[in-house]
Every structure is written in structure tokens, then in C-alpha cells.
Amino acid sequence: MKEEQSKEKVKKFGMVIDLDKCTGCGACMVACMAENNVPFKEDESKKLDSITWLRIYKLTNGKSFPDADICYLPRPCQHCGGKGDHGHSPCVSVCPATATDYNKETGIVSQIYTRCFGCRYCMAACPYHARYFNWWDPVWPDGMEKYLSPNVSVRMRGVVEKCSFCFHRYQLAMDKAYYEGRREIEETEYQTACTQSCPANAIAFGDLNNSGHAVYELKKDKNAFRLLERLQTNPKVYYLSSREWVRRAGDNYLKDEKK
Amino acid sequence: MDSALIPRGVKRCPTWQFALWIGAAGAVLLWGVFAMLLCWFKGLNQTNMNDSYGFALWIWADLAVIALGGGAFFTGFLRYIVGKDELKNIINYAVLIGFICYSSALLILAIDIGQPLRGWFIFWHANVHSMLTEVAFCLTCYFGVLTIEYVPLILENRQIDKVPFFHRLGHNMHEIMAVFAATGAFLSFFHQGSLGGVSGVLFGRPFGYREGIFIWPWTFFLYTWSAAACGPCFTIMITKITEKVTGKRLVKQNVIELLAKISGWMIGTYIIAKIIDTWYWAKVTAPAAGFNLMDFYSNNPFYGIWILVLEIVICGVVPAIILTSEKGRKNPAALMTAIILAVLGACVNRWVMVLQVMAVPVLTFENWVMYYPSWQEVATTILPVAYGVILISLSYRYLPIFPQEQELNPEV
């Protein structure tokens, strides 16, 4: 009984993104940057050192008109559970200074900016390129620092950062719940900035273990897939697409290998 | 001017010539120091690294110098533990080269990290599951051991040796050097191995990932093995270069040949293991992740199958064949070719396991990313070379590094 209770309490926050709905508008990226005080450069043309916790990829099926098709794929941190879902995500296990951690209660992979010393081993380990290094000190245009979120610390030069599933929102929601004498939060009380900003309602967020949350059923959809599942990284971000070529683009297959 | 400091019975170049030489190396050193300071004060935006290339030239240089510095631990192991007494004639130099390699590696790491002032976190907040933690601990400890092995050499300087305390300290350290050498071999086994583990454990990167035993991927053992195999070749190569520069014979040929023979057999066995590893990876590990071997060697402007052939056949099989045959070892040109190829082989292996791992796309909708270093990266990578030249020059001039020098170069 006790075991059952504690099992119920273990949350596994995750996302289900419907790629058939995503228009690639970028609202989620903007919301993410504003919410999490993500720094930007004066010249953002060189994307290899830009920080985009949530990045939208443009996929094409490689065919010409009239069969040409495109798909936009938003990629936040996948918050991998690792092999067997024990929390041995590719990045967590390699960090030498325990600066990135797998939260067993929420399944969220955190990044402790004040402890990271910038060895970038986690970046090398992440196959999704979801981790970003602060190559520069963050500089905000005059007056913009007043718009920074007080709930998210600004990162300094020389450390790695990444999507946190807006963990500060979870903390705020939990604080509120505790204040009101509750131990649990409702699905709507904790939603990420990208989820809320998506005009097409393509992103659903919630506890993958909670049957009351939308993501619980969505992830079971026959068109659901995760990126690079064969690597056994066990991501918590699911994608939906009715298009076979999009689903196939989620992983690597040998030539003439059938899915 | 400095003749009182020069060991007895050997000849050294005039002071002005030496000063000029040190000055030239010093200029290169200063260039490197300038680049290093730029990186420290302005940050890693001075480099051409990016979010796809978190590991780049420096980490390769780091892994390469540590592999090549492996000559120190393996020669020490052979001399003190196995009891190959002839190697006492080259062990000093092996230690000195190892000391330079390891101090350089530590310096490179200090420049490479984004927050150098937090470098100590790796020890204090150690995550014992990370290969890099193991690297940091064993590397630092082994650097301590190398310092302990190098100090008695400094104490043998003519003037320092006159101080009774230093004379006795040097003697005592020599007496129990086997204990330090054994500890060094133990530490080296782990840090060479864990450097191999750095890419081997990356299960998100099919190009680098290898299966293994318990927590150690096969690359763990391959790295230790290759360092023990190719490290002595680097020692021989630097010895030969030193002989060329000084115009003297410093180590007898039988010593070189003995070390080359052991190295040859090590390379031979290593390369067999490496071929098996590569075959298993190409046939089983990578296909399980959805990759064919040629996916890693095509659709990009640089990394072709040639690099695999270069590493395994040209810089592995060829030197192994030359060094294991007596005829090959006796032929100076063949010996030197094999030595250079073996050194190159270790460097190529480290390059592939660092930079190619970063270059290969894993997501199907990403492309290969190429990288070339900035001048600051090149300068800071050359910095250890200049530092090495200076330390070798100073040590050669003032310390009795080569026990056979006097015998091989009798004063007329």
C-alpha cells in the first residue's frame, strides 16, 4: 500500500508535441527566451553559438513538387530518463561536478549554473544538441534588464544552460499549493511557457504518469514517437505526426531497414 | 658563465647560444601565454568552438599529450616493476617528457574550462560516475608522482647536490622510487583508461560509444594499451630529436631497440584488439543505433574512410610489423619511420575519438559540422610545445639526464 502511494507520487513531467499542428511560427521560442532570461547576441546570424533552449527545426521530405512536404519540429531538452528510466540520462551521468541532476520526483533534468564550471562534457554527451554554452557574458539592451524574470537566475559566461521545463513555475505552483494546504497541484497550475504560448495548441505538457493529464493518453497515440529512441536515452518529449516520413525522421535506420 | 651548474664530464654549448635558443622558444611561449590570457580574461568566445563542438582542438591535444606522455609510466613500470635494468638509461628522459606532457595537459584543461576559478569543483563536488572526474583525480595525482620522480633529477644538479639535505633527500627518493613508480602505473592505468571512457560512455553518440565490461567501455582498455604502446615511441622520438639538435649520441642503441621492441609488441597486440573492437562496433554496436559504418565516413568534406585506414593500417599495423622484427629495428630509417607512425597513430586515434565524435550528426535532420581552430586555440596548443622545449633544454644543460652521455661522447 505504502509502495503504491509513493509510486503514485512520483511524477514524470513530459511533453507531447503535435507536429501536424505546429506551424513553425516561433512563438514558443520567443516565450521561452523571455520566460527564462535567455541571453542573445547583437548578431544572431551565427546559430552555432546562439542559445535557444527550445529550437525549431525545419524538416523536409526531400521530394520535389508536388510531393514536397515540410514539417517544423520544436526541440526542447528531452529530459531523458536514460536506460531503464533510472535517471542515467546521457548528460547527468557524465557531469564531473554534479552540476546537472535528475530529479527523481519530477523526472526533470536540472542544471545548477553556479556549480557548472564549463567543461562542456554534457554538451558532448547530448545527441539532441539541447545544451548550450554561454560563450559570452549576457548583455541586455539598455532598460531591458528591468524586464528580466526575477524567478530565473541569469547565467554568467562560461557555464552550460538548457531548458528546465520552466521548473521555477513548478516551484511556484508547489509553493502555492503548500500554502493552501494541498500536497498536489492541478495540471493547469504547472504549464511551461512554450505550451501556453503556442497559438496552434500543438504542445501539451503534464505528468506522463498521471492518468488525469492530457499527455498520459496522447503519448499512447499510434502516431507518437520520440527522437532517437534506439539510443535508449528515453526522452520525455513525445511527438505526434500522421506522416510516416516525419516519424521516420525521428530516428536513424539502416538502409533498407523497415521500421 | 654558468659552467659551475653544468654536470661534470659533459660538454654544453656556449651560454650566448643557449640564451638565444631559449629566447626563440620563449618568444613562442609568450605568444601562447598572450592567447591563454585572452581566453582567461575574455572567455572562450576567443575560440572557434561552438555548441556543436564543445570539445575541440584542446581536448584532442590534451588526450594526445597524455597518451604520448604514457611513455613515463610504462617505462617506469618496465624499469622498476618488471626489472628491465637497461631502461635506467632512458627513464630520466621518459620521466621528464612525461612531466612536460602532464603539466601541459593540466594547463590546457585550466584554459579549456569556461569558469577556470571553479576548476576545483571537479574535486570537491566530484561525481564519481563521470569519466572526467576519474581523469581529473588520477591525472592530478599522477602529475604529483611525476613531480616526485623528476625532483631527484633536479637534486642531482652539481650545486644542489652539494647541500647535504638535498643529497640525502635525492638518495632516499631514488631508493623507494619503485613504490612511486608502481603507484604511478596504477594511477596511469585508470586515467588513461578513463580518458578512453570519455567518449566510449557517450551512449548518445553512436560514433564514440562502445560496449564494454561493467562500467568500462572497451575504449577504456584500448586507451591504456595504446598509451603504453605508443608512449615509449614518443620518448624515443624526442630522444632522437634531442640527439639531432645537440649533435651527440645520448642513449645507446641497444636501449632504444629494447624499448622499441617492447613497444612494437604492445602496438601489435593493441592493434589486433583495436581491429576487433572496430569490427564489433561496425557490425553490431553502430547498426543497433541505426548507423552503417559508412554513415560515419561519408557526406562530409573531410572525414573519409581514409582516416580509419590511416589510424589502423598505416599507423598501427605497419609500425607493429617494423618494430617487432629485428631487421626493422636495426635499420635506422625503418625504425624512425615506425616510431613516427606510431606517434601519429595515437594522435589520429585521439583526434577521431574527440573531433569526429562531435562532427557526426546524430539527429537525422542535422548535418555534419566542420570546425577549424582560431589562432588563440592554435597558440595555446603550441604553448606547451615551447614550454617543453625550454624545460628539456634547461634540464639537458644542467642536469645529468642521460647516464650514458659521457661514455658515448668522450672528451678528446
Place this chain on the structure above:
Amino acid sequence: MFPFCFEWMWDMSHMVFMGGLWYALTIIGLGMTFCIGKAFYDTFFDKGKDDNHH
């Protein structure tokens, strides 16, 4: 690194890793203590001045 660091856990991984580390450090430390201590002793009592290690 030390049991009082909050990351420390008394599990197998820590015991093996840190055990190996402290074992190596102890040998190095004791070895150097012996060398330096004996050198002081010998110097003070004027012993071992003819020892030669070449």
C-alpha cells in the same frame, strides 16, 4: 571528495573510487614523509653522506 561534502554517499561507487584515491594519496604521502624525514635525520646525525645513487 570528503565524507562531509553533501554529495558524498556511503555507496559502493564512492567507496571504490574514493578508496582508490585515498589509497594512492596515502602511499604517496607516506613515501614522501619517509624520504624527507629520513633526509632530515641523516643530515642531523651526519649519516649517509657517501650514499650514491648514480
